[in-house]
Amino acid sequence: MTQEYTAHSVTADGDEPRTGSRVRTLLGRWRRDPGVWRRGIILAIIAVLVALLMILHAHIPNRIGNLGSLTETFLPWLGLTVPVLLVLALVRRSATALIALLLPAVVWLNLFGGLLVGKSGDGGDLTVATHNVNAGNPDPEGTAGSLARSGADVVALEELKASAVPVYEKALADTYKYHSVQGTVGLWSKYPLTGTEPVDIRLGWVRAMRSTVITPLGPVAVYVAHLPSVRVKLHAGFTANQRDDSADALGEAIADEQLGRVILLGDLNGTMNDRALRAVTSQMRSTQGAAGDGYGFSWPASFPLARIDQIMVKGVEPTSSWSLPRTDSDHLPIAARVQLP
Secondary structure, three states, X not given: OOOOOOOOOOOOOOOOXXXXXXXXXXXXXXXXXXXXXXXXXXXXXXXXXXXXXXXXXXXXXXXXXXXXXXXXXXXXXXXXXXXXXXXXXXXXXXXXXXXXXXXXXXXXXXXXXXXXXXXXXXXXXXXXXXXXXXXXXXXXXXXXXXXXXXXXXXXXXXXXXXXXXXXXXXHHOOOOOEXXXXXXXXXXXXXXXXXXXXXXXXXXXXXXXXXXXXXXXXXXXXXXXXXXXXXXXXXXXXEOHHHHHHHXXXXXXXXXXXXXXXXXXXXXXXXXXOHHHHHHHOOOEEHHHHHEOOOOOOEOOOOOOEOOEEEEEEOOEEEEEEEOOOOOOOOOOXXXXXXXX
16 A cells, blocks of 8 residues: 655654755645736735835935935835735735845845944054933933943033033043033043034034044044934924034034044934935945944934934044943944044
8 A cells, every 4th residue: 555645744764854845845836826926916016115215215305394314214124124025925925026025125235234244343543432411311420430431532422411511520530631511512532632612503502513632643623413303293294404404514514624534423313324414424434334233223222223323434444333331311322443544
């Protein structure tokens, strides 16, 4: 008597058939299914639209609620649609959807796959850090202590409340001999500061500054900036016009900088993908993109969704970039090490 075995039968060795056999069986069933190409048309269309959204994001107009900037702020997260559509395509047994899904997958890898590869290296001459400490921070002393232990040579702080400034000054005094506070931003340094002054970013009050740090390898211009906050409102969309104007002013100040080595530290309330920050991003490099590991999202600290805190450079070479331990702020502090040519 001949014993027949199905695809799920135990083999002569007593082992389950290999995964490859099961896949071949599944594919055989799909080939015999006349609806495999007709099902999932809507899923395929969605996949193509997601790919086009990523490819053409720069052409999404900002005239209506700054929709383009909003899309660019969270652009990497569009990659999450790929596994979701993959599961739905498999459930629907749709070859059409699976093939269409290759398009957004390839586009996303082309845009953001490089950030999955660690680029952090050794060496460097100067370590810098920046942190939006949050005006409502309940433990400024603890936050300052955490930053002092970071090993940074230069630390920028944003959203400094006037009543908390003496706390930060006292807590950082032993580590950083030199410092300056301008409005709601400040700079602490192990090396002398000269030429320190506010930077006008068209707000009417001071939220940006510039100073020359005299390092052992020569002067470096360091800018600290906290651009205006943005909001997403149902009736107005992405309210970012004030931030955009400030970004243009900051870009002009950096373009007029006389020193060849420039570092920008701060909370820009926008990502490197956001076209509204082009006045700055077009002339500077992100340390995270050049020498970081992963995306380096910094906000919100409880579940980071975007990197709106930035360390950007011009005329210096990033060697590594990373996030520092969380403090009592709603932002993560970030740091980078750079080589001074």
